[in-house]
Amino acid sequence: MTKQQLRAIARKHGTPVVVIDHDIIRRNYAEFRRHLPKVQAYYAVKANPAPEIVRTLYRAGASFDVASLPEFMLVCENIKGLSPKAQQDFIWDKIIYANPTKPKETLDVLDRYRPLVTYDNVNELDKIKRYAPHAGVVLRLRVPNTGSMVELSSKFGCDAGEAVDLVLAAFRVGLVVEGLSFHVGSQCTNFENFVQALNMAAAVMSESRSRGHALKILDIGGGFPAAYNRHVRPFSALARKINAEIARLFPDDIEIIAEPGRFLVATAATAVSRVIGKAVRDGKTCYYIDDSVYHTYSGIIFDHCQYPVKAFKRGHTEICAVFGQTCDGLDVLSQAEELPDLAIGDLVYSENIGAYSNASSTWFNGFPPAKVVHVNQ
Numbered sequence: 001m002t003k004q005q006l007r008a009i010a011r012k013h014g015t016p017v018v019v020i021d022h023d024i025i026r027r028n029y030a031e032f033r034r035h036l037p038k039v040q041a042y043y044a045v046k047a048n049p050a051p052e053i054v055r056t057l058y059r060a061g062a063s064f065d066v067a068s069l070p071e072f073m074l075v076c077e078n079i080k081g082l083s084p085k086a087q088q089d090f091i092w093d094k095i096i097y098a099n100p101t102k103p104k105e106t107l108d109v110l111d112r113y114r115p116l117v118t119y120d121n122v123n124e125l126d127k128i129k130r131y132a133p134h135a136g137v138v139l140r141l142r143v144p145n146t147g148s149m150v151e152l153s154s155k156f157g158c159d160a161g162e163a164v165d166l167v168l169a170a171f172r173v174g175l176v177v178e179g180l181s182f183h184v185g186s187q188c189t190n191f192e193n194f195v196q197a198l199n200m201a202a203a204v205m206s207e208s209r210s211r212g213h214a215l216k217i218l219d220i221g222g223g224f225p226a227a228y229n230r231h232v233r234p235f236s237a238l239a240r241k242i243n244a245e246i247a248r249l250f251p252d253d254i255e256i257i258a259e260p261g262r263f264l265v266a267t268a269a270t271a272v273s274r275v276i277g278k279a280v281r282d283g284k285t286c287y288y289i290d291d292s293v294y295h296t297y298s299g300i301i302f303d304h305c306q307y308p309v310k311a312f313k314r315g316h317t318e319i320c321a322v323f324g325q326t327c328d329g330l331d332v333l334s335q336a337e338e339l340p341d342l343a344i345g346d347l348v349y350s351e352n353i354g355a356y357s358n359a360s361s362t363w364f365n366g367f368p369p370a371k372v373v374h375v376n377q
């Protein structure tokens with residue numbers, strides 16, 4: 001998106017506005033497939049659940065990772081060609097329900113789709129057996145999340161030492177364990193996490209095989225880092241490591257899937273907002289904009305992510321603070337942003353804000369979520 005295009009969209013649609021460029025989503029998906037050709041990508045819908053994105057990725061060949069019943073239904077409704085009957089055959093190829101904890105009411109509805117669902121403890125297994133006996137199950141392993149921007153290992157995954165017992169427990173109650181999954185933590189820039197996780201999964205698979213249960217699916221999860229800045233090492237370097245470990249550790253006929261969320265959508269969106277207030281505090285210029293951490297910038301709080309705020313205007317810059325529109329003191333976008341002298345009404349923007357951003361927007365303080373504009377659909 002050129003600055004001119006962004007300004008034109010803000011003029012036409014008003015602010016705050018989030019512009020999602022589907023060319024970039026398709027490019028990210030193609031890059032994922034090019035570097036990990038043996039891995040089917042299941043887009044993690046929670047990163048950005050816009051139905052337009054689901055449709056674009058489905059057309060490109062992606063499958064989907066969902067973590068709630070509404071996400072499951074959203075995907076079903078947006079992937080064409082899946083009649084209720086076809087769903088019986090194709091559902092695993094297109095959807096995995098990867099939230100290890102599921103309400104029993106959800107399992108009850110999911111059961112008629114014969115879904116693929118994850119678990120990481122015996123209580124969940126009992127629930128699946130009782131409410132979704134037709135599901136295939138995937139055991140989620142707990143793996144190191146060292147250095148990842150968002151850590152998941154304290155909430156999800158069984159320890160390696162109990163994994164084989166959990167596989168056996170599932171078969172004992174008549175469920176079929178189809179595979180193993182893990183998540184190395186979101187925005188994982190420490191590639192060793194993937195290496196260690198793959199080695200742990202290989203050990204569990206091999207012991208499971210020796211106990212009479214060969215598992216068919218390896219789900220390497222999400223965590224693939226988006227190129228937020230030049231410090232993020234290229235995806236190709238990570239993919240080389242993953243491919244080498246997979247070739248070394250797993251049989252050729254294993255089916256490998258992944259659940260990229262952020263990697264596919266983060267770089268596809270730009271938020272444009274407007275300066276609505278300006279003050280000087282302790283000698284520092286403070287700008288107030290018509291978006292907030294309760295809205296498009298929610299990732300600052302929930303995703304531990306920073307989005308530099310940039311001006312369209314040029315000129316001598318100084319360090320400023322940028323605050324959101326709400327009346328909450330937590331609503332700080334940045335205490336140190338390099339900006340030129342801006343006037344009320346001027347536009348500002350933030351790039352790479354497509355993941356975990358407007359997805360968790362609220363109506364706090366009465367301000368509605370930003371409008372979303374899709375381009376190059």
Ligand SMILES: *Cc1c(COP(=O)(O)O)cnc(C)c1O
Nearest residue numbers: 044098186222223259260261262
């Ligand atoms: C959130 C999530 C993902 C996506 O993670 P990213 O870091 O955005 O790639 C994948 N799988 C599961 C189970 C998740 O919870």
